[in-house]
Amino acid sequence: MISEITSFQNGSSAASVKADLVLPESPQKIVDATLSAFSTSTIDILVNNAAIIGVRDRTEVTPADFDNIHRVNLQAPFFMVQIVSKHLPKAGGGRIINISAIGSRMGAISEYSVYLASKGGLEVLTRSWAYEFGPAGHTVNTISPGTTKSDMLDQVPAEFLEKYSKMTPMENRLGTGEDIAYIVSWLSGEESRWITGQTIAAAGGLAMY
Numbered sequence: 001m002i003s004e005i006t007s008f009q010n011g012s013s014a015a016s017v018k019a020d021l022v023l024p025e026s027p028q029k030i031v032d033a034t035l036s037a038f039s040t041s042t043i044d045i046l047v048n049n050a051a052i053i054g055v056r057d058r059t060e061v062t063p064a065d066f067d068n069i070h071r072v073n074l075q076a077p078f079f080m081v082q083i084v085s086k087h088l089p090k091a092g093g094g095r096i097i098n099i100s101a102i103g104s105r106m107g108a109i110s111e112y113s114v115y116l117a118s119k120g121g122l123e124v125l126t127r128s129w130a131y132e133f134g135p136a137g138h139t140v141n142t143i144s145p146g147t148t149k150s151d152m153l154d155q156v157p158a159e160f161l162e163k164y165s166k167m168t169p170m171e172n173r174l175g176t177g178e179d180i181a182y183i184v185s186w187l188s189g190e191e192s193r194w195i196t197g198q199t200i201a202a203a204g205g206l207a208m209y
Helices: 002-006 026-037 063-087 113-136 151-155 158-167 177-188
Strands: 045-048 095-099 139-145 199-202
Touching (some): 045 063, 063 113, 113 139, 177 199
Parallel strands (some): 095 139, 139 199
């Protein structure tokens, strides 16, 4: 991925950081490594994208399952924002973008309740943060993808993917990383400066709200 970014030869660069978001010290580790890699004290954009899913019937969920999912999907974004907020541009223009899941609004997907609860919590944090960061000129928004091709989707049964592909009005297909990346790019730019506290459904019409 890093070589692909640098291959554009347009001044873009990247760095990798290995961290386990279950561990409470990881957000600080990620931010410190980022500031060091780019020799900067400012972070303009944060995208909270990392997540774990956990496919299990509610009768089989253990306290450890519940804790791990919420640590990665909800606690880690909270503390990433807490730490990154110290480094947002003083003049405003910072962008915080959270990645949720369309299922958190649909309520009709069994065996994913803990995962979807964590994503719903992230949407609540988005609205709270929008009020907190707005006066300083920073926006906070959520993108809510539908069923989107990713490594995490390998844990999802094929019949589930087929079902939701057929249910998606736009081309009856799964989403792609590129579909979501275009929206991340737009929310990261100046063109979206008047959008904050919103959850944008990026699901090909799978759910409409």
